[in-house]
Amino acid sequence: MTETWIYERTADNSARFVLGTVGVNPLVCVGVNPSTAAPGDPDRTVSKVMGFAARNGFDSWVMLNLYPQRATDPKGMHLVHDPQLQADNERHIADLIGGRQLTIVAAWGELIRSRPYLPQMLEGIASVTDASGCDWVSIGDLLKSGHPRHPSRARYAWPLQSFDVASYLA
Template sequence: MTEQWIYERNADNSARFLLGTLGVNTLICVGVNPSTASPGDLDTTLRRVRGYAERNKHDSWVMLNLYPQRSTDPKGMHVTLVPKLKVENERHIAEFVNGRKLTLLAAWGEPIKTRGYLRQTLEGIVRITDASACDWISIGGLTTKGHSRHPSRGIYLSFESFDVGAYLRGL
């Protein structure tokens, strides 16, 4: 695993847009919202993302989120969408994707239901990634409630194809 870090956040560190390591074969993980992790100080979720990357022959990993507000609990996120954060998040993601055909790991789990605006933020990210013909995968099959699995839950499972368009239609 490479240790060259990418770490993009706002000036007061209340929002994080990207965190990970740079490499050639990068696992791109999309969660709900960032917690307190930073380069060299990973939380449980990011240690598991790194583990998934290593187990699946990726030389690096990057964590993106549906909403960039830092909160240790998705229920602590803004009750209503802050449009400026959505726009900034999408700008950072678009600059990172930059027309590359990447594979993205859907990893938001059940917490996508904690805020009504998360569907809208996912739609924005999907527009960006669809423009680059990116592929989506998930950890194992969907949960019993039909959502992608969060990486910090349960045992390591294999990746499966994830139809993000069908998921959005059913959300």
């Protein structure tokens, strides 16, 4: 069976909004920012997301990010966010969700602290997912700092468990 890919990015590929596969019941993961992954060429994070989706009964997966700018290291992200990139990211996320009640994995780890604007990006995404009644989960227990685990550092044996994004943002 051939997978049908979802790949939404800017024309110059400097930002990626959505990467995943088409299905009825996707596991949707929200990381910090996209790195090098592309259709048929997953990086370590995307490979782990694919594994969590397959092991937890999802028929597909989607990778989203708090900020869509491509950077192999979050330290390479804009120092000040680009409001147009934020708006485009939220529009792509709203289109993907399309009113469906999906499972969203909080998967940014400590990296959310790498730029001061990232919590604001999460607020915008949370409002989009709240409008559809999406269920937020984390991989295993939260880190000691209270942040959800990054998938590349998670074990498949750890369960997906409820994550209260509103309390996290408060």
